[in-house]
Amino acid sequence: MSKSAAPGRPRSESARAAVLHAVDDLLVETGYAAMTMKGIAERAGVGRQTVYRWWPTKAHILIEACADDARGELTIAAHADPVRMITEFLVTLAQFLTASPAGAAYRALLGEAQHDGEVGTLLAAADILGAPARVVLDRLAPTLPGLPQDRLAVAELCGPIVFLVITGDTPPSRRDLRAQAQRLVTTWA
Amino acid sequence: MSKSAAPGRPRSESARAAVLHAVDDLLVETGYAAMTMKGIAERAGVGRQTVYRWWPTKAHILIEACADDARGELTIAAHADPVRMITEFLVTLAQFLTASPAGAAYRALLGEAQHDGEVGTLLAAADILGAPARVVLDRLAPTLPGLPQDRLAVAELCGPIVFLVITGDTPPSRRDLRAQAQRLVTTWA
Amino acid sequence: MSKSAAPGRPRSESARAAVLHAVDDLLVETGYAAMTMKGIAERAGVGRQTVYRWWPTKAHILIEACADDARGELTIAAHADPVRMITEFLVTLAQFLTASPAGAAYRALLGEAQHDGEVGTLLAAADILGAPARVVLDRLAPTLPGLPQDRLAVAELCGPIVFLVITGDTPPSRRDLRAQAQRLVTTWA
Amino acid sequence: MSKSAAPGRPRSESARAAVLHAVDDLLVETGYAAMTMKGIAERAGVGRQTVYRWWPTKAHILIEACADDARGELTIAAHADPVRMITEFLVTLAQFLTASPAGAAYRALLGEAQHDGEVGTLLAAADILGAPARVVLDRLAPTLPGLPQDRLAVAELCGPIVFLVITGDTPPSRRDLRAQAQRLVTTWA
DNA sequence: GCTTAAGCGAGACGGTACGTCTGGTCTTACT
DNA sequence: AGTAAGACCAGACGTACCGTCTCGCTTAAGC
CATH class of the missing domain: 1.10.10.60 (Homeodomain-like)
Known part of the structure; x- marks a missing residue:
């Protein structure tokens, strides 16, 4: 038809x-x-x-403009070593949030979401950080039996870095991120 | 004089x-x-x-209006048990972010900080979450030798919950928070 | 053909x-x-x-829509008595301008003509008031040797009533119109 | 006080x-x-x-801007001869309507009044043509016992010329105006 | 007790973005 | 080719808030 x-x-x-x-x-x-x-x-x-x-608003345009870019920049290659894989993801995430135009858009939208619930809903639906994070976590799941519930695992993975960036702190160094990845693996083992 | x-x-x-x-x-x-x-x-x-x-701006007024309230709401009693102490802090933090007017102000300011660098600077100086978090961490420091650098520890402590709340997710349950506290203690031991 | x-x-x-x-x-x-x-x-x-x-404009549509109606409403029967004939015309004209939809359209167009020269030209060409007025005047011409030049006679006949109506005054009574008709006949005799 | x-x-x-x-x-x-x-x-x-x-509208501004000018331009000197006095007034009126900026404003406002009743009310209150006309008529009243009711006299005095001008006709010559003044005096005697 | 200086309320000022409306034009598919 | 539909660019509409400015009036300190 x-x-x-x-x-x-x-x-x-x-x-x-x-x-x-x-x-x-x-x-x-x-x-x-x-x-x-x-x-x-x-x-x-x-x-x-x-x-x-x-x-209806500039936020809606921005979501449409940047969602695809964002996701593309957050896909990472698979690695056998969990620590290395998580490290790669954290580095990529920090890079995205601090240096990429799409990341700047994401931060602006995250800010706007605190003032406008509808933007929050839309941004949640776009799942810009969650989706790539889950890809990583799903790959690791077989070797990490202690992983908590999905959304909590995403929060533990992404939360610290997002927190540092949005509170205006300098992003962590690669060494720091590797150490954090190591801690996460230990914790989730 | x-x-x-x-x-x-x-x-x-x-x-x-x-x-x-x-x-x-x-x-x-x-x-x-x-x-x-x-x-x-x-x-x-x-x-x-x-x-x-x-x-100069409504954000400045809001910071002055809410900073004291905010800090008052985030002080917690000391506990000998690290897990319990961290759990208490996480519960208090989640409560603050989701239910308190001062917490709503903090979220709004965090949002505005993404659009206006000066607000970001001011908010960072107010150190609304960092100060109470450091109080907790300082108490725990003697028993947790693996604690990372200050700001990273704060990020690992607060970041996941802040992330959940600002992305619009429902805040974690007390049980979840207890489990996360347990993981943090394990990790930092 | x-x-x-x-x-x-x-x-x-x-x-x-x-x-x-x-x-x-x-x-x-x-x-x-x-x-x-x-x-x-x-x-x-x-x-x-x-x-x-x-x-091209709503005025053009309105002229086309209303010109015929207008003319139909302004034709009056012949009378031997000049005063009666003029009185009939004046009454009909007042009625047209104040009570008829076509008259309302004419007033609107006359208003628009003050802002838009092209509408003025079109409206002049339609000759909505002039044609019926001239019918009356032509009938009276043999008995009224003092009639001025055509367009001036039309102006003296229609002008006062049009003036009253477009300046927002209440239209004159039939008695007033009869008196005015009488004056015109005296004047033009 | x-x-x-x-x-x-x-x-x-x-x-x-x-x-x-x-x-x-x-x-x-x-x-x-x-x-x-x-x-x-x-x-x-x-x-x-x-x-x-x-x-509230451009018409209101225009009324305020032009009312004073208009009245100034329509005051005429007194003459003993009724015909000469009326002629002077008619000439002045024709000049005002066709050549003066204030007259152009008056025409525009008269047009707008056909579309917007409030403008009509305001313009009627300003009494831009009526007031000067009444000055002339009041001076003539003692010598012209046949003058009709005020507003009708104003309409017979101003109406024909206003009609000619707003219908886009060329304004009458001074000779024509003198003849019309003569007729009015005859009629009102 | 008078002067000086700054803060106070009110509200008008020149700007500018808002979101809506209409004007005319254009590009479709259908008749 | 003419039609109804509806998107297009352009720009005025009247409103709201911006941050500044002028008012007349307090309220104190210092002479």
Whole structure:
């Protein structure tokens, strides 16, 4: 059965892409707080109504713009050694949060989520950190019988680093991260 | 040496208190995003200039309004048993973040800090979670030789719970927190 | 000789009628200022492009919609007595301007003409008041040798009443109109 | 008894004057339809809120801007000869309506009044044409016993010329106006 | 007791983003 | 080709809040 086309002019894919690009650019150039729907529309060369037609807030645009990037940057290769695997993940996570544009977007969204519950819901659904973390944990599960319930394991894995970064602390060194990975393996053994 | 009084009318303590109360009230009533400097001034029955004279942004007011409350709510009694002590702290922390007005303020400020670096600096200086956490850790230090560097220990202690709460997850149960405390003690032994 | 058909789908008479009706209805329901091209199209159940294809502005539609009605309402029976004839015309004119939908449209168009020269030109061409007035004057011409130049006579005949109505004054009574007719006849004798 | 000053910063007279000047200028430069509240604010170098704070629509500004000018331009010297006096008034009126900026404003407002009843009320209250007309009529009253009721006399005096001008006709010549003045005197004698 | 200086409330100021609306244009599929 | 639908860019709408500024008035310290 073929899908019947909707009447009227179809959505402009170029306008959609222009908005998503504009949001990416503006985030790094001016920061989240200085981003405005008006500015996004102008930067994208798009009518404001077109922006409002498809996204209710700048946070929604940002989620759509950055979710894929984010996930791509957080996939890591498999390693036989649990400590090494966890270390790799922690290093990648720290790198993502502190140096990647997508990570900056994630931090901004995490911040916005504290002010706007709907953004929180959307961000939770995107599961940007949880999904990659679970990939790692699932690989380790056979060798680590002491792993706690899923969401708690994710929190113990990601929480400390996220906490350091969002509280403005300098991110931990690779040596520190290796030590923490070692502790996690010991703990979960 | 006595401090020489400044000339002119002294600062009105009642105006200061009215603003701080207004901020507390508005945060729970309307949320951080809907709070405005104008609304705060009106709610406090105070001129807008008076607010701007003493605080540059609503975040600054909120920090002043809630820091003391926050710290008061996070002090816990000493226990000989490390596991019990850590459990108590984790339970208190979870309670603070999810149920206390001061905790709501802290989350809002943590969110704002992701958008505004100055708020981040101020919040880091207030050290709202770090100070109480360090009190606990200092008490435990003699019996836990494996404790990592201060800030990392704080991150491992607080990070997982903070992560759960700010990502919108339901906070862990007391049983879960006890298990996590147990793991931390094992890890740091 | 038969008229050669234009290529393509012929203009939809039903769409045209629907638009003209919609304009009539909207004028009395919401007033001229609240009428929009979009609203007209939606009320007529017609695409917006179809409206724009045939009329450039709502004023153009309104002229087309109301001109015929207007003229029909301003034709009066012949009378031998000049005073009676003029009185009848003045009463009919006052009635038209204050009570008829077509009169309301005329007033709205006269208003728009002050803002938009093109509407003024169109409205002048439609000659909505002038034509009926001239019918009356032409009938009276043989018995009133003092009649001034055509357009001035029309102005003296219609001007005072139009002035009263558009300045928001209450329209004159039949007695007043009869007296004015009497004065005009005296003047033009 | 001295008037107690209102609290707060007093209204800026310079802002008020700037807005009124901007409206005057924009009317002649771009016409009434193209005038916008935004454009007025920008032209006046004034915040938009300041405009909205004191005037609800551009029509209200225009009435305030032009009423005084208008009245000044419509006062005429006294003459013993009724025909000459009326002629002078008619010439002045025609000049005002066709050549004066204030007259252009009056025409625009008269147009707007057909779309917006509140403007009609305000314009009627300003009595821009009526007041000067009544000055003339009051002077003539002793010598013209046949003058009808005030508002009807004003309508017979001003109506024909206003009608000619707003219907887009060329204004009458001085000779025509003299003839019309003569007829009015005959009629009212 | 008078002067000086700063804080106080109120509220207008010039700006700017908000989210909505309409204007005209365009691009579809259908008739 | 004409039509209804509806997305497109553009820009004005009226509102809200921004942070600043002017008011008249307190309230103290210091002369």
